[in-house]
Amino acid sequence: xxxxxxxxxxxxxxxxxxxxxxxxxxxxxxxxxxxxxxxxxxxxxxxxxxxxxxxxxxxxxxxxxxxxxxxxxxxxxxxxxxxxxxxxxxxxxxxxxxxxxxxxxxxxxxxxxxxxxxxxxxxxxxxxxxxxxxxxxxxxxxxxxxxxxxxxxxxxxxxxxxxxxxxxxxxxxxxxxxxxxxxxxxxxxxxxxxxxxxxxxxxxxxxxxxxxxxxxxxxxxxxxxxxxxxxxxxxxxxxxxxxxxxxxxxxxxxxxxxxxxxxxxxxxxxxxxxxxxxxxxxxxxxxxxxxxxxxxxxxxxxxxxxxxxxxxxxxxxxxxxxxxxxxxxxxxxxxxxxxxxxxxxxxxxxxxxxxxxxxxxxxxxxxxxxxxxxxxxxxxxxxxxxxxxxxxxxxxxxxxxxxxxxxxxxxxxxxxxxxxxxxxxxxxxxxxxxxxxxxxxxxxxxxxxx
Amino acid sequence: xxxxxxxxxxxxxxxxxxxxxxxxxxxxxxxxxxxxxxxxxxxxxxxxxxxxxxxxxxxxxxxxxxxxxxxxxxxxxxxxxxxxxxxxxxxxxxxxxxxxxxxxxxxxxxxxxxxxxxxxxxxxxxxxxxxxxxxxxxxxxxxxxxxxxxxxxxxxxxxxxxxxxxxxxxxxxxxxxxxxxxxxxxxxxxxxxxxxxxxxxxxxxxxxxxxxxxxxxxxxxxxxxxxxxxxxxxxxxxxxxxxxxxxxxxxxxxxxxxxxxxxxxxxxxxxxxxxxxxxxxxxxxxxxxxxxxxxxxxxxxxxxxxxxxxxxxxxxxxxxxxxxxxxxxxxxxxxxxxxxxxxxxxxxxxxxxxxxxxxxxxxxxxxxxxxxxxxxxxxxxxxxxxxxxxxxxxxxxxxxxxxxxxxxxxxxxxxxxxxxxxxxxxxxxxxxxxxxxxxxxxxxxxxxxx
Ligand SMILES: Cc1cc2nc3c(=O)[nH]c(=O)nc-3n(C[C@H](O)[C@H](O)[C@H](O)COP(=O)(O)OP(=O)(O)OC[C@H]3O[C@@H](n4cnc5c(N)ncnc54)[C@H](O)[C@@H]3O)c2cc1C
Ligand SMILES: Cc1cc2nc3c(=O)[nH]c(=O)nc-3n(C[C@H](O)[C@H](O)[C@H](O)COP(=O)(O)OP(=O)(O)OC[C@H]3O[C@@H](n4cnc5c(N)ncnc54)[C@H](O)[C@@H]3O)c2cc1C
Numbered sequence: 071x072x073x074x075x076x077x078x079x080x081x082x083x084x085x086x087x088x089x090x091x092x093x094x095x096x097x098x099x100x101x102x103x104x105x106x107x108x109x110x111x112x113x114x115x116x117x118x119x120x121x122x123x124x125x126x127x128x129x130x131x132x133x134x135x136x137x138x139x140x141x142x143x144x145x146x147x148x149x150x151x152x153x154x155x156x157x158x159x160x161x162x163x164x165x166x167x168x169x170x171x172x173x174x175x176x177x178x179x180x181x182x183x184x185x186x187x188x189x190x191x192x193x194x195x196x197x198x199x200x201x202x203x204x205x206x207x208x209x210x211x212x213x214x215x216x217x218x219x220x221x222x223x224x225x226x227x228x229x230x231x232x233x234x235x236x237x238x239x240x241x242x243x244x245x246x247x248x249x250x251x252x253x254x255x256x257x258x259x260x261x262x263x264x265x266x267x268x269x270x271x272x273x274x275x276x277x278x279x280x281x282x283x284x285x286x287x288x289x290x291x292x293x294x295x296x297x298x299x300x301x302x303x304x305x306x307x308x309x310x311x312x313x314x315x316x317x318x319x320x321x322x323x324x325x326x327x328x329x330x331x332x333x334x335x336x337x338x339x340x341x342x343x344x345x346x347x348x349x350x351x352x353x354x355x356x357x358x359x360x361x362x363x364x365x366x367x368x369x370x371x372x373x374x375x376x377x378x379x380x381x382x383x384x385x386x387x388x389x390x391x392x393x394x395x396x397x398x399x400x401x402x403x404x405x406x407x408x409x410x411x412x413x414x415x416x417x418x419x420x421x422x423x424x425x426x427x428x429x430x431x432x433x434x435x436x437x438x439x440x441x442x443x444x445x446x447x448x449x450x451x452x453x454x455x456x457x458x459x460x461x462x463x464x465x466x467x468x469x470x471x472x473x474x475x476x477x478x479x480x481x482x483x484x485x486x487x488x489x490x491x492x493x494x495x496x497x498x499x500x501x502x503x504x505x506x507x508x509x510x511x512x513x514x515x516x517x518x519x520x
Numbered sequence: 521x522x523x524x525x526x527x528x529x530x531x532x533x534x535x536x537x538x539x540x541x542x543x544x545x546x547x548x549x550x551x552x553x554x555x556x557x558x559x560x561x562x563x564x565x566x567x568x569x570x571x572x573x574x575x576x577x578x579x580x581x582x583x584x585x586x587x588x589x590x591x592x593x594x595x596x597x598x599x600x601x602x603x604x605x606x607x608x609x610x611x612x613x614x615x616x617x618x619x620x621x622x623x624x625x626x627x628x629x630x631x632x633x634x635x636x637x638x639x640x641x642x643x644x645x646x647x648x649x650x651x652x653x654x655x656x657x658x659x660x661x662x663x664x665x666x667x668x669x670x671x672x673x674x675x676x677x678x679x680x681x682x683x684x685x686x687x688x689x690x691x692x693x694x695x696x697x698x699x700x701x702x703x704x705x706x707x708x709x710x711x712x713x714x715x716x717x718x719x720x721x722x723x724x725x726x727x728x729x730x731x732x733x734x735x736x737x738x739x740x741x742x743x744x745x746x747x748x749x750x751x752x753x754x755x756x757x758x759x760x761x762x763x764x765x766x767x768x769x770x771x772x773x774x775x776x777x778x779x780x781x782x783x784x785x786x787x788x789x790x791x792x793x794x795x796x797x798x799x800x801x802x803x804x805x806x807x808x809x810x811x812x813x814x815x816x817x818x819x820x821x822x823x824x825x826x827x828x829x830x831x832x833x834x835x836x837x838x839x840x841x842x843x844x845x846x847x848x849x850x851x852x853x854x855x856x857x858x859x860x861x862x863x864x865x866x867x868x869x870x871x872x873x874x875x876x877x878x879x880x881x882x883x884x885x886x887x888x889x890x891x892x893x894x895x896x897x898x899x900x901x902x903x904x905x906x907x908x909x910x911x912x913x914x915x916x917x918x919x920x921x922x923x924x925x926x927x928x929x930x931x932x933x934x935x936x937x938x939x940x941x942x943x944x945x946x947x948x949x950x951x952x953x954x955x956x957x958x959x960x961x962x963x964x965x966x967x968x969x970x
Contacts, residue, residue: 239693243702247757247802251701252693307697352697 071096071190072403073224075209077199077237078102081174082370082387083230084181088132089395090228091189093403098222099185100197100211102231107179117261117300118292120145120279120381121177122169122469128388131395134184141176143293144168149278150438155333159278160438160447163466164454169279169381171292199231202241204364209237226405227366230387233356233375235368242363250358255377255428257287258314259304261348264338266297273337274299281434282331287312288435289331301334304379304435307352314350353377355424359417362409369394374420379431380468386423386475390416415474422475426468446489449498452507457515461485521546521640522853523674525659527649527687528552531624532820532837533680534631538582539845540678541639543853548672549635550647550661552681557629567711567750568742570595570729570831571627572619572919578838581845584634591626593743594618599728600888605783609728610888610897613916614904619729619831621742649681652691654814659687676855677816680837683806683825685818692813700808705827705878707737708764709754711798714788716747723787724749731884732781737762738885739781751784754829754885757802764800803827805874809867812859819844824870829881830918836873836925840866865924872925876918896939899948902957907965911935 072095076083079101090097103109121142129135146168147161162169185191194211200219201210208223229237242248267273274280276293280301287305294300308315312330317323323342327335335341356375361368370387394412401407437443450463464482467473473481492498492514501507522545526533529551540547553559571592579585596618597611612619635641644661650669651660658673679687692698717723724730726743730751737755744750756763762780767773773792777785785791806825811818820837844862851857887893900913914932917923923931942948942964951957 239689243689247704247804249701249703251699251703253699253701254697354697 073098073226075100075222075224075227077209077227077229078231078235078370078372079178079182079185079193079195080230080232080370081178081181081384082372082391083228084178084185085128085132085134085388086228086230086369086391086394087185087191087193088134088181088188089391089398091185091191092132093395093398094189095225097185097189097191098224099191099193100199100209100222101193101195102198102214103195105182105193105195106175107182112175116174116302116378117263118171118173118294119177119384120169120292121172122381122385124382124385124389124392124472127472128392131392132184132188134181137180137184138172138177141172141180141295142170143172143295144170144277145279145292147278148438149275149280151280151282151331151333152439153284153330153332155336158444160444161451163463163470164451164458167466167470168277169469171279171294173294176295199236200240202227202237202366204241204245204366207365225365229366229368229372230370231372233354233371235372237366238358238368238372241366242358242360242368245363248358248360248363250356252354252356254352254354255431256306256309257304257431258307258350258352259302260314260345260350262301262303262338262341262344263347264291264299264301264334270297272297272299281438282334283435283437283439284312284330285436285439286310289334290434304353304431307350317345320345355428357421357424359413361413361417361420365405367394367409367412373416374423376424376427377431378427379434380423380427382423382427382468382475386420389419389472418476419474422479426475426479442493445498445502446493448502449493449507450489453511453515456508456511460515460518523548523676525550525672525674525677527659527677527679528681528685528820528822529628529632529635529643529645530680530682530820531628531631531834532822532841533678534628534635535578535582535584535838536678536680536819536841536844537635537641537643538584538631538638539841539848541635541641542582543845543848544639545675547635547639547641548674549641549643550649550659550672551643551645552648552664553645555632555643555645556625557632562625566624566752566828567713568621568623568744569627569834570619570742571622572831572835574832574835574839574842574922577922578842581842582634582638584631587630587634588622588627591622591630591745592620593622593745594620594727595729595742597728598888599725599730601730601732601781601783602889603734603780603782605786608894610894611901613913613920614901614908617916617920618727619919621726621729621744623744626745649686650690652677652687652816654691654695654816657815675815679816679818679822680820681822683804683821685822687816688808688818688822691816692808692810692818695813698808698810698813700806702804702806704802704804705881706759707754707756707881708800708802709752710764710795710800712751712753712788712791712794713797714741714749714751714784720747722747722749731888732784733885733887733889734762734780735886735889736760739784740884754803754881757800767795770795805878807871807874809863811863811867811870815855817844817859817862823866824873826874826877827881828877829884830873830877832873832877832918832925836870839869839922868926869924872929876925876929892943895948895952896943898952899943899957900939903961903965906958906961910965910968 074090074095074097076087076099079099087097087099147159150158196214197211199209200212208221211220229235280291282289289303291299291301306313320342323345327341361373369390376383397408397411453461467478501510524540524545524547526537526549529549537547537549597609600608646664647661649659650662658671661670679685730741732739739753741749741751758765770792773795777791811823819840826833847858847861903911917928951960
């Protein structure tokens with residue numbers, strides 16, 4: 071029987087197990103943590119995440135979309151909260167288009183269930199990969215309950231062990247000519263749980279992603295199923311007017327929220343008491359190449375961990391599974407061929423994902439409060455309404471399509487130059503006001519067509 | 521008694537042991553390899569290296585310069601060998617200034633001797649560092665002879681374990697917010713030993729560094745004490761008209777040397793037979809920060825491994841020792857203070873060292889064969905002769921001074937712009953020919969002074 075090993079049962083690993091099982095492999099998964107379905111533990115990192123088209127596409131391919139649907143809370147746009155508690159809504163896409171807030175633990179558990187049901191899949195928990203043997207396609211695991219070390223051999227190994235991948239550190243990184251970087255950004259994050267109202271209802275509109283953009287830092291909130299919101303403060307660690315190192319006491323924190331996020335403070339006056347519930351965490355970009363070596367491949371964050379500002383890390387990881395699945399069929403499971411094409415095709419997209427993610431921090435914390443940016447978005451949406459085939463905004467290409475990230479980024483740049491030029495040459499605001507915006511758009515796009 | 525641990529007894533570790541012993545520390549050194557003074561093994565990497573002012577300064581500080589002097593063969597300039605075997609000499613600096621070819625094993629052995637003589641230093645060979653414990657200032661060592669693992673504790677630990685530092689991989693790299701990259705360049709290298717003549721004499725002028733610049737690749741040669749030369753071919757691994765992947769058979773190699781390095785082939789007609797004597801090796805830049813954590817510090821290649829094209833890796837590593845030594849005195853061995861200033865001061869210089877090294881590959885393989893570049897060098901030397909206080913070429917700042925690398929690089933850029941401008945506005949070649957070059961230089965520098 072064909073055998074495959076997966077290291078890590080996180081978002082990529084649990085999904086890839088389904089793909090591999092469906093292809094008839096005997097799959098062995100090793101996961102460092104206990105089973106999150108049984109233990110009262112966090113699934114790590116953020117508590118909820120934004121799932122968008124690429125994720126859905128990868129889930130759909132193996133029939134998992136329906137298993138996940140009831141976990142997913144649609145978010146149709148952003149709601150910005152300014153310093154005076156004034157709200158502004160900005161749709162993400164067309165009417166009805168949304169990205170979805172899902173619980174990390176929830177989706178991970180469903181994918182584990184699906185993996186176990188879909189074929190010959192065994193997940194070993196509390197098994198930490200500590201070494202790899204490329205030559206013999208083996209991984210070494212430390213059983214954290216018994217403290218014993220075992221070896222496991224298979225035809226092919228997939229490292230889905232996340233940003234701090236042990237397979238990458240202990241294996242790939244020692245391979246000659248393996249390029250690698252780990253780059254921490256100057257900002258960290260801390261989560262805060264905004265509880266539901268006493269009657270279980272939401273304190274904010276649940277169908278939007280909430281942002282308190284403050285220029286150099288921001289607070290965001292995504293709804294959970296139980297009426298609460300998981301809120302995340304992203305901010306520099308140090309050396310700024312507002313940075314984590316300035317918030318040392320209960321009073322510092324209280325005053326900071328009262329002053330900077332007044333509507334949030336009003337909803338959660340005890341925010342300072344909850345401050346230490348979650349740790350202050352750092353954010354890094356991991357870049358490397360090659361992504362495959364002998365019979366080993368890196369998938370997901372192990373290959374291209376990024377900062378979370380485009381809400382695409384999980385989506386990209388799932389897309390890795392989708393692409394690997396397509397290539398597995400295309401090359402008839404000749405893994406040498408599959409891996410070659412996988413890394414050549416995916417690497418530029420991993421790099422673009424990271425560039426897009428870094429850039430979007432500026433968008434979220436700063437530009438969404440900028441009138442010019444909002445007008446541009448409105449203009450873009452109108453263009454898309456009139457010429458849906460011809461114009462898709464960068465955000466839509468990333469979140470509502472499966473256009474490869476690198477292509478989306480390139481097209482996005484060209485479009486941005488084009489839009490900026492039109493905006494310099496025309497008074498778009500006036501055009502909207504006096505209802506001549508469509509005229510302008512038609513004149514441009516009909517001229518373009520010629 | 522004050523105690524210090526050094527991991528790695530290479531070029532930085534053996535020198536730093538001397539510094540630390542002189543400061544009254546009980547020093548324990550752990551070295552992975554056997555004692556190179558006893559075993560018939562290579563000291564690793566290149567067989568000889570260019571030692572220049574920064575290295576001498578660091579050696580002098582602890583009285584080691586005299587121990588090394590008799591190993592050192594002065595090289596007063598470069599001799600370029602073109603495709604027609606025509607030779608061009610270009611001095612490195614002023615009359616009498618030289619960089620020095622030294623044997624890696626030789627200088628390493630002398631520094632080990634000195635370390636053992638200079639105080640309470642014990643070097644444990646065949647001891648490989650496999651783990652670190654920051655909290656308790658401990659390192660874990662695998663005794664490669666007995667296969668036993670031991671722990672060693674001390675006041676302070678210095679990681680001098682080179683480009684692939686185990687302390688960095690197993691310790692620093694796991695520290696939150698540690699930035700790191702390992703970047704392999706597209707080129708590799710292979711060494712070739714050009715033997716002495718039968719009577720023991722040199723086949724080439726020993727007092728120069730020989731270069732066969734060929735645009736995208738190059739061969740270089742540095743003299744050894746025994747009449748031989750260590751030659752190194754630097755060339756892309758693949759995807760070029762000339763790259764290592766094209767040289768697969770004895771015939772390929774023979775034809776390549778015959779065609780591209782005819783004078784070399786004439787001296788060593790059996791080059792193809794010697795081809796496999798040394799391995800094909802890769803070249804990487806390692807960049808990281810911070811360089812210190814708790815009571816641990818990275819020194820030498822562990823902190824800033826670079827490509828060898830400026831002949832400065834060892835010199836920079838020795839300069840680390842010198843700077844650390846100065847700071848140790850300045851801060852009265854308060855290691856927190858010492859480490860803070862060490863990394864703040866040295867990091868920009870490590871980065872500059874790497875930028876300079878990368879750039880100098882182009883200089884060596886390509887520009888030294890370019891008439892404009894050679895004329896510029898000649899012009900620079902003349903300026904320096906006339907205004908020695910005011911003008912030092914970049915090469916001289918790097919190789920014949922202790923001006924920090926970052927400062928040298930910055931000044932070098934400004935000077936280059938300045939010289940290029942003068943060369944655009946004046947016919948320098950004609951000025952040399954009709955003996956009016958000094959006039960020009962005086963007119964510029966006197967105008968400058970105003
Ligand atoms: C604050 C934050 C917010 C985010 N928000 C979003 C979002 O809104 N949308 C989105 O698409 N993405 C988001 N992401 C990114 C997303 O979390 C990751 O891209 C995604 O988790 C990657 O999946 P993965 O399976 O590659 O890694 P992980 O989900 O990290 O899974 C790795 C698994 O491997 C296990 N493991 C690790 N080491 C070993 C070992 N040695 N042996 C065995 N098992 C091991 C881990 O326990 C874990 O289960 C966010 C990330 C962060 C940090
Ligand atoms: C081809 C080439 C040519 C070069 N030419 C020049 C030149 O002309 N001039 C110049 O200045 N520089 C040159 N360099 C650079 C120079 O070799 C390095 O900068 C220098 O060796 C760095 O010294 P180091 O002590 O930091 O590292 P190394 O000299 O590499 O010493 C590291 C030591 O640590 C030991 N070690 C490694 N891992 C462990 C472990 N886990 N436990 C215990 N011990 C360990 C190693 O065995 C070794 O002895 C060249 C480099 C190369 C590759």
